[in-house]
Amino acid sequence: xxxxxxxxxxxxxxxxxxxxxxxxxxxxxxxxxxxxxxxxxxxxxxxxxxxxxxxxxxxxxxxxxxxxxxxxxxxxxxxxxxxxxxxxxxxxxxxxxxxxxxxxxxxxxxxxxxxxxxxxxxxxxxxxxxxxxxxxxxxxxxxxxxxxxxxxxxxxxxxxxxxxxxxxxxxxxxxxxxxxxxxxxxxxxxxxxxxxxxxxxxxxxxxxxxxxxxxxxxxxxxxxxxxxxxxxxxxxxxxxxxxxxxxxxxxxxxxxxxxxxxxxxxxxxxxxxxxxxxxxxxxxxxxxxxxxxxxxxxxxxxxxxxxxxxxxxxxxxxxxxxxxxxxxxxxxxxxxxxxxxxxxxxxxxxxxxxxxxxxxxxxxxxxxxxxxxxxxxxxxxxxxxxxxxxxxxxxxxxxxxxxxxxxxxxxxxxxxxxxxxxxxxxxxxxxx
Numbered sequence: 001x002x003x004x005x006x007x008x009x010x011x012x013x014x015x016x017x018x019x020x021x022x023x024x025x026x027x028x029x030x031x032x033x034x035x036x037x038x039x040x041x042x043x044x045x046x047x048x049x050x051x052x053x054x055x056x057x058x059x060x061x062x063x064x065x066x067x068x069x070x071x072x073x074x075x076x077x078x079x080x081x082x083x084x085x086x087x088x089x090x091x092x093x094x095x096x097x098x099x100x101x102x103x104x105x106x107x108x109x110x111x112x113x114x115x116x117x118x119x120x121x122x123x124x125x126x127x128x129x130x131x132x133x134x135x136x137x138x139x140x141x142x143x144x145x146x147x148x149x150x151x152x153x154x155x156x157x158x159x160x161x162x163x164x165x166x167x168x169x170x171x172x173x174x175x176x177x178x179x180x181x182x183x184x185x186x187x188x189x190x191x192x193x194x195x196x197x198x199x200x201x202x203x204x205x206x207x208x209x210x211x212x213x214x215x216x217x218x219x220x221x222x223x224x225x226x227x228x229x230x231x232x233x234x235x236x237x238x239x240x241x242x243x244x245x246x247x248x249x250x251x252x253x254x255x256x257x258x259x260x261x262x263x264x265x266x267x268x269x270x271x272x273x274x275x276x277x278x279x280x281x282x283x284x285x286x287x288x289x290x291x292x293x294x295x296x297x298x299x300x301x302x303x304x305x306x307x308x309x310x311x312x313x314x315x316x317x318x319x320x321x322x323x324x325x326x327x328x329x330x331x332x333x334x335x336x337x338x339x340x341x342x343x344x345x346x347x348x349x350x351x352x353x354x355x356x357x358x359x360x361x362x363x364x365x366x367x368x369x370x371x372x373x374x375x376x377x378x379x380x381x382x383x384x385x386x387x388x389x390x391x392x393x394x395x396x397x398x399x400x401x402x403x404x405x406x407x408x409x410x411x412x413x414x415x416x417x418x419x420x421x422x423x424x425x426x427x428x429x430x431x432x
Contacts, residue, residue, distance in 0.1 A: 030054065037061055037080070046072065051095075057082075057103065064090035064107075068098050076103035076133075084108045089117045090138065093125040096147075101131040108138040110160075112169065117143040118157075121150055130155060140169035141190070149179035159190015165213055170195040174202065182207060192217045193234075196224075204229065206425075214239045215256075218246070218266075225249075230425045231256055237276070240266045249273045252424040257281070260302070263289040272296050275424035282307045283325065286315070295319045295341075298422050304330050308337075308409070316341050321418035323349040329368035331408045338410060345411035347418040355416045366414040 030052035037060025051071040059079030084090035087109035109116035118138035123146030135141040141157035157171040171187040174196040184206040187193035193209040197219040209215035215231035223245040231237035237253030246269035253260030253276040260276030261284040276283040283299035293316040305325035318341035353362030
């Protein structure tokens with residue numbers, strides 16, 4: 001046997017290290033493919049592209065309907081428009097990690113049952129990102145149908161106004177898409193801004209809504225957050241229904257025509273630091289919702305500050321400001337409900353109380369409703385008699401004989417000054 005060369009073991013060790021550290025074959029680098037605005041070019045580019053490629057769409061009109069079935073980036077140069085055919089969806093995503101950015105996407109079909117949309121992302125589209133696009137004249141702007149961890153960021157989504165409201169789609173509609181992030185988008189027209197059902201662990205932040213039915217509409221969606229959004233001039237702001245474990249904080253509702261915030265069968269949630277101004281019906285409506293905490297909110301200038309009804313129990317209402325509402329609280333019931341926490345209640349602008357010891361807490365409890373309120377709620381025609389001697393006598397008797405109080409809300413530690421204004425986002429006019 002011939003003698004081995006000196007230091008042969010060093011060569012073997014180096015070879016073993018290379019075998020361990022280097023993959024068997026290195027993938028080809030992702031390519032950037034320019035796509036001219038000519039018929040058939042985009043579809044051909046998608047068919048020929050390799051996963052990871054970037055398709056750079058030139059200014060001009062590109063034809064939908066487009067099916068993306070591999071991990072590609074569709075990036076539009078300024079002026080790039082993806083034009084649908086007026087039927088079906090403009091883009092259908094059937095692969096993970098797809099990115100669609102910088103495009104004007106428009107002219108989907110109008111079939112609600114088929115979910116016609118500017119972009120529809122199927123369950124195969126996990127981690128897809130829809131960023132900085134403009135959506136026009138689509139039924140739905142973006143429809144997420146089952147993908148995990150999808151993101152819709154920084155888009156302008158303008159819905160249809162040439163259809164009846166019930167026939168329109170939503171700006172973003174979400175079904176069973178856990179981990180969805182809807183961030184910093186502008187919504188107008190259409191039906192609802194964001195509609196979500198049967199999902200969980202979603203995050204909606206920094207969005208702005210005008211001219212829609214409901215800004216954020218939750219159904220059967222749990223353990224999610226709605227924060228830092230603005231709803232201005234819509235039918236309703238934040239309708240949270242049949243859901244639990246929600247965090248609703250630092251949102252603005254201004255001049256919404258019905259409720260600013262609606263909790264309907266919403267349980268075990270926190271509603272904190274929100275501001276509702278000048279709602280046409282109620283600042284906040286709580287219906288059959290339990291184990292919730294409402295802290296640090298500002299409800300101002302509504303016909304009813306808070307409407308609280310239908311078996312809602314074990315809720316914490318403390319540290320809020322109720323300012324200049326025509327009726328601060330509407331609660332029809334015979335049970336007493338305490339609205340304070342750890343010796344601190346809420347601020348009531350109509351509470352003529354004293355604070356002789358200067359601790360910031362009124363010396364007497366605040367009861368927003370009396371027997372006259374009960375009579376008027378049960379018999380609205382009795383409003384004609386509000387200044388009559390009979391109802392004035394009823395109010396006087398109630399102050400002299402506390403046993404006449406019908407039950408309802410009592411704040412045992414009302415605040416003498418309103419808490420600091422919430423950090424809700426600013427409206428267009430500059431007022432939070």
